[in-house]
Amino acid sequence: MSLATVQPLATHAEDALHPYQVVGDAIPASLTGKPGDPARGRAIVANRQNTCLLCHSGPFPEERHQGNLSPSLQGAGARWTAAELRLRMVDASRLNPATIMPSYYQVEGLTRVAGAWRGKPILSAEQIEDVVSYLSTLRD
Amino acid sequence: MKAARGTQRLALGVLLAALATLCSAAEIPLSERRSGYADLGRETKAMQDDDTANPGMLSVLEGEELWKTKSGTEVKACADCHGDARASMKGVAARYPAFDASRGRPVNLEQRINICQAERQQAKPSAYESKELLALTAFVAMQSRGEPIAPPDDARLTPFREAGRQLFFRRQGQLNLGCNQCHDDNWSKRLAGNLIPQAHPTGYPIYRLEWQSIGSLQRRLRNCMTGLRAQPYEFGAPENVDMELYLMWRARGLPVETPAVRP
Numbered sequence: 001m002s003l004a005t006v007q008p009l010a011t012h013a014e015d016a017l018h019p020y021q022v023v024g025d026a027i028p029a030s031l032t033g034k035p036g037d038p039a040r041g042r043a044i045v046a047n048r049q050n051t052c053l054l055c056h057s058g059p060f061p062e063e064r065h066q067g068n069l070s071p072s073l074q075g076a077g078a079r080w081t082a083a084e085l086r087l088r089m090v091d092a093s094r095l096n097p098a099t100i101m102p103s104y105y106q107v108e109g110l111t112r113v114a115g116a117w118r119g120k121p122i123l124s125a126e127q128i129e130d131v132v133s134y135l136s137t138l139r140d
Numbered sequence: 141m142k143a144a145r146g147t148q149r150l151a152l153g154v155l156l157a158a159l160a161t162l163c164s165a166a167e168i169p170l171s172e173r174r175s176g177y178a179d180l181g182r183e184t185k186a187m188q189d190d191d192t193a194n195p196g197m198l199s200v201l202e203g204e205e206l207w208k209t210k211s212g213t214e215v216k217a218c219a220d221c222h223g224d225a226r227a228s229m230k231g232v233a234a235r236y237p238a239f240d241a242s243r244g245r246p247v248n249l250e251q252r253i254n255i256c257q258a259e260r261q262q263a264k265p266s267a268y269e270s271k272e273l274l275a276l277t278a279f280v281a282m283q284s285r286g287e288p289i290a291p292p293d294d295a296r297l298t299p300f301r302e303a304g305r306q307l308f309f310r311r312q313g314q315l316n317l318g319c320n321q322c323h324d325d326n327w328s329k330r331l332a333g334n335l336i337p338q339a340h341p342t343g344y345p346i347y348r349l350e351w352q353s354i355g356s357l358q359r360r361l362r363n364c365m366t367g368l369r370a371q372p373y374e375f376g377a378p379e380n381v382d383m384e385l386y387l388m389w390r391a392r393g394l395p396v397e398t399p400a401v402r403p
Contacts, residue, residue: 110313111313
């Protein structure tokens with residue numbers, strides 16, 4: 001792998017965020033250093049509070065209301081590697097500045113965040129790893 | 141090899157992103173602008189269309205009483221100066237917010253009514269979202285029902301409308317989204333179960349089934365900001381009025397529907 005594809009190490013001053021390294025269009029290493037739990041990941045995605053199903057649909061027959069602004073999560077694990085999914089969760093705007101996909105692991109560069117959410121990423125590192133491991137199982 | 145492919149894909153991604161930015165910068169062409177009414181279910185449409193079934197009419201009727209009620213140390217009613225609202229208030233809501241010279245900035249219809257109460261009637265101004273202010277506003281706005289939204293051609297409003305436009309396009313909140321990303325770029329799609337409207341303020345104050353009450357445009361704007369996990373602006377804040385000004389300009393030509401009914 002050539003050095004040219006290695007992006008500078010993302011720097012995050014906040015103690016809450018684990019540092020991560022972007023390589024090409026992916027984050028190869030787990031944010032927590034451990035693999036996530038796919039069952040917990042499924043529950044996180046299906047919980048509307050976590051906002052995924054506002055825009056995406058997916059294989060959740062029990063959820064009546066799913067969005068159609070964004071591609072279905074069905075087959076996400078076949079389209080992307082875990083490392084690619086991780087960057088798309090952490091900071092999709094790095095790949096497409098105009099995307100409506102929020103950066104789920106970012107606390108800087110935001111405007112007028114309401115008090116309850118200030119200084120917190122949308123999902124924690126553990127939650128992102130759980131979701132990445134779940135999405136990786138969606139292979140067809 | 142994998143790395144080279146990654147770089148190529150990244151370059152393609154950046155190119156696509158640039159194109160997407162160009163495309164999404166477009167506002168909805170005037171010919172495609174439509175009221176949220178167009179997408180209502182049959183029952184909700186029927187509720188809005190029938191004054192005896194429209195729950196917003198209760199507020200309008202209360203407003204009609206207030207219009208005729210003497211108040212303040214001047215012991216004057218709105219009707220004492222303005223006469224029959226059906227004539228004097230026709231078209232007024234269609235051109236608000238309007239520039240207020242003494243304040244040096246635009247005021248919305250609620251603020252105009254409050255200014256009148258304080259200065260002409262020498263009465264205590266009504267609180268934002270109070271039953272009384274919503275009622276008077278609904279009564280006044282209904283006199284413009286069917287009139288096309290017609291923002292005044294007043295150069296003094298331009299910087300405020302532009303400020304509202306900037307707010308509309310500004311990403312905000314923990315979800316980091318601009319109003320335009322849903323209401324210009326993705327209207328007609330579904331956010332979970334809800335159809336995304338173009339967000340034209342054609343029928344305020346509206347009776348919203350989710351609220352089980354009538355409410356102002358600023359209440360609706362604050363709801364949307366809460367959804368983005370952003371700190372809403374206070375009722376009456378200049379930012380909210382600027383946004384109203386931009387939204388009314390964006391909706392120019394669409395007919396006023398007050399009191400509209402929405403899900």
